[in-house]
Amino acid sequence: MSQADPIEEADRVLRICAACMYCDGLCPVFPAIDGKHGFDLADLNYLSNLCHNCQGCWHDCQYAPPHAFAVNLPATLADLRQRSYADYLWPPLLGRAFRASGIVVPAIVVLAMSVTFATVLITASPAQLFSADSSEGAFYRVLPWPAMAGIAGATLLWAVATLTLATVQYWRAIAPRASAGEIMRALPPALRDIVTLRHLGGGGPGCHDEGDRTSHRRRILHHLTAGGFLLSALSTVAAAAYHHLLGIAAPYPIISLPVMLGLVGGVALTAGSAGLLRLEYIADRQPSNRREARLNVAFLLLLGLVAVSGLAVLAFRSTPAMGLLLVGHLGLVFGMFAALPFTKALHAPFRAAALLRAAIDKQQAAARRDADAG
Structure with missing residues (x-):
């Protein structure tokens, strides 16, 4: 090429x-x-x-x-x-940062972890990092809730705003001429394609993940990864509800909604990202793009580290290792949020927009055929 x-x-x-x-x-x-x-x-x-x-x-x-x-x-x-x-990240400086994502993403993650650790040293007793404490509110004695929520909220807001703006720019560039009614009628089939990932079926037999052999492994692993991420996000929402509505501070009992959602989500996210990493390792290099492969690996490693570190916090939260593990996990989460615009995460909203355009085109083509037949 x-x-x-x-x-x-x-x-x-x-x-x-x-x-x-x-x-x-x-x-x-x-x-x-x-x-x-x-x-x-x-x-x-x-x-x-x-x-x-x-x-x-x-x-x-x-x-x-x-x-x-x-x-x-x-x-x-x-x-x-x-x-x-x-090209569609805005301002253009962000696009240049994306092109250097191999340097930018690790730098952002390291910076986020450093800021998290520094915040702990400023706002809490350093001894708390090495103390065994599983009582209610123990997490917030390591990193106070206002600092935890403030950094998480700021980095997440940045990621959502940046990804949304890039997707809007992309949609404006590719959007077909269509009425509001046509767009609304195209939404259900587009959402079906987005949620089911049916086009990872390669027309039926699956993707060519290993030479000529086809399988549905990549589709299944994508579902595991996306589902694990969603369950982990719902775990955070449930924890916020426990904190603000029920007045119960973390850590929560094993048999509680936040912990069970986080446990299942963490396991699914770990399994999904590990499986997709293996597929990247065995993939045929000739039809692949090196830069896309590097982006895939970097994003999957980041997701996997977040998932594994969260499971480690759950496993060792009653030991003296809890403080350091919690700081490491939170730093990775904050870093992931801040780095999202420079990762393969962009493929999700861009592909969703492309599938909506395809659904609109398909409906318009069907309408023209019906008009010609009539």
Whole structure:
């Protein structure tokens, strides 16, 4: 694949695919290019995020290397995806930071952990870090609740605002001409595709996670990871309800809603991220994009560290190790929130927007066919 001009390369490859259409039915990318003879930047950014990287087209393509056409659609679209994440972050300084995410993300996480540790030393007794304390309110004697909630709230708000703004910018670039009614009718099928991850099925048999072999492992592991993250977030919400509505301070009993949600979520998140890391390790390198692979690994490692550190706090909260483990876990959580805009996390809202566009296009095409038939 040409490295000099990835946009021209993507247009070249997609023109070949649109003329061939042998892979029609594998994923939503091919219906989206059917009948097209050229692709502008908005089209390319849309199609690159509509691709789920199942790599079915790579294994089915008759023009893949060593053919002279050298069509490598998965790697081509993966390259464009990374560029789209950086291009739609605002202000542009954030886009430049995303391009240097290999340095920026670790730096943010280390800074967040340092700030957390420094806050503990300023606001609490250092001896609390090495004391066994499992009584009610023990966590807040390590890091006071106002500091804990303040840092978590600020970093989470930053992440949500930045990701939302980038997604709005992206949607404005790829949005089709559609009425409010058309958008509302397209929402249910788009949400079905987003929630079920059905396009990770590669047209039915699954993704090519290990050479020619197909499986649904990546789809299952994505569900585990996303579900674990959601349950962990619900655990935090439940803990806030216990604290503010019931007047009960952490740590909570094992048989309590916050702990059970956190335990199941932490195990699922650990298993999902570890499984996806293994798939990255055994993946075929030829149809892969190195930068996307590095982004995947970095994000999965960060998720895994957050999950494992949270489980460690739960396992050792009655021992003298609780204080240091809690500070480490909270620092990782704060760091993850602050670093989210520079990680692979952007793929989730961008892909959701692309799937909404695909659902709208599909409904409009069906309406035109009905009108022609009538």
